[in-house]
Amino acid sequence: MKQRTLRERVKPHLAALEPYQPGKPIEELERELGIEGSIKLASNENPLGPSPRAVAAVERAAAGVHRYPDGASFALRAALSERLEVAPGQLVFGCGSDELLELVAKAFVGPGDEVVYAWPSFAMYPIVTQGMGGTPVPVPLDDALVHDLPALAAAITDRTQVVIVCNPNNPTGTSVGAEAFDRFVEALPEDLLLVVDEAYVEYARRPDFPDALAWVERRPATLVMRTFSKIYGLAGLRVGYGVAGAELAGYLERGRHPFNLNLLAEAGALAALEDGEFVERSQRLNAEGAELLTRQLEALGCEVWPTDTNFLLTRVGAGAFEALQQQGVIVRPMGGFGLPEHIRVTIGTPEENERLIKALRTWRESR
Numbered sequence: 001m002k003q004r005t006l007r008e009r010v011k012p013h014l015a016a017l018e019p020y021q022p023g024k025p026i027e028e029l030e031r032e033l034g035i036e037g038s039i040k041l042a043s044n045e046n047p048l049g050p051s052p053r054a055v056a057a058v059e060r061a062a063a064g065v066h067r068y069p070d071g072a073s074f075a076l077r078a079a080l081s082e083r084l085e086v087a088p089g090q091l092v093f094g095c096g097s098d099e100l101l102e103l104v105a106k107a108f109v110g111p112g113d114e115v116v117y118a119w120p121s122f123a124m125y126p127i128v129t130q131g132m133g134g135t136p137v138p139v140p141l142d143d144a145l146v147h148d149l150p151a152l153a154a155a156i157t158d159r160t161q162v163v164i165v166c167n168p169n170n171p172t173g174t175s176v177g178a179e180a181f182d183r184f185v186e187a188l189p190e191d192l193l194l195v196v197d198e199a200y201v202e203y204a205r206r207p208d209f210p211d212a213l214a215w216v217e218r219r220p221a222t223l224v225m226r227t228f229s230k231i232y233g234l235a236g237l238r239v240g241y242g243v244a245g246a247e248l249a250g251y252l253e254r255g256r257h258p259f260n261l262n263l264l265a266e267a268g269a270l271a272a273l274e275d276g277e278f279v280e281r282s283q284r285l286n287a288e289g290a291e292l293l294t295r296q297l298e299a300l301g302c303e304v305w306p307t308d309t310n311f312l313l314t315r316v317g318a319g320a321f322e323a324l325q326q327q328g329v330i331v332r333p334m335g336g337f338g339l340p341e342h343i344r345v346t347i348g349t350p351e352e353n354e355r356l357i358k359a360l361r362t363w364r365e366s367r
Helices: 026-033 052-064 074-084 096-108 124-131 149-154 178-186 212-218 246-255 263-273 276-299 320-326 350-366
Strands: 091-094 114-119 135-140 160-166 193-197 222-227 240-244 311-315 342-346
Touching: 052 263, 074 091, 074 263, 091 096, 091 246, 096 124, 096 160, 096 193, 096 222, 096 240, 096 246, 114 124, 114 149, 124 135, 124 160, 135 149, 149 160, 149 178, 193 212, 212 222, 212 240, 222 246, 240 246, 276 311, 276 350, 320 342, 320 350
Parallel strands: 114 135, 114 160, 160 193, 193 222
Antiparallel strands: 091 240, 222 240, 311 342
């Protein structure tokens, strides 16, 4: 038998894939740069940390980690079912929203299939598509860096298996309103899978934000994804969930691995869901920070995009990412998204926001 290399054996579409590049741990970055006391405003984490109730629940659950978790997530499923007014069988849980996207790709995408999505948007959309041999079809945002829904619709072909709408959008923070969204969904082929990624929905403030969950009942080929990573402050536990019709949920469940949510994650998510006061405090802090940062950034001459998330996209000029990093302020550069003069900034505590503005002012004055 002829010997082959691993490169020859691996699936070509996987070998050609550019994997997701996570940021360096803050401790390693500080060591490399020779600095201390850095702040991280790069990953859209809740600056208040996790819900105190969630922390207490995780501590209690830790004594039972010798047991397997509840593979059906019974308690969390029941609580979300009641909160969202959907049947328990309409919920699918994943290790973050990333795994839900993997389940979609596993169930619906193969060689020759297309997945349509806006760009710039969440980096995992093309990764999971190409990972299953599908063809990513990115559609540019409009001039305001908002989803161009007519262009998305025009990109759909007979080969399209999935269309994704990230609302509010990451990394721009922009969103589409109910009228435009409903008009877009009404015109979609009924059998085309629509995925609505609402990772930041709890931060949305626009009064006409779409009710995507209503489309789950009206349109069976619809999946709405949400997460406990953002406003609930549980990014390290990795809990995402999807809401779909029972048939679609059943197909996704077929591809899900058993025990994909660990015991501590389930306990933390359930407790966080019940901590309404923490969510409201997070929303207030974020709204105040967004308004203050927008004013201060604009006063520095930076262009800032409106946001319905817990971060801001701002055009500050080339070189800002490196300059801020040297001052111990870690933000997300947008060059990889085709926006070389932009950075994405997580809205932090008042002290963190003040430090960001001070560092940015220092850099701009030194140019």
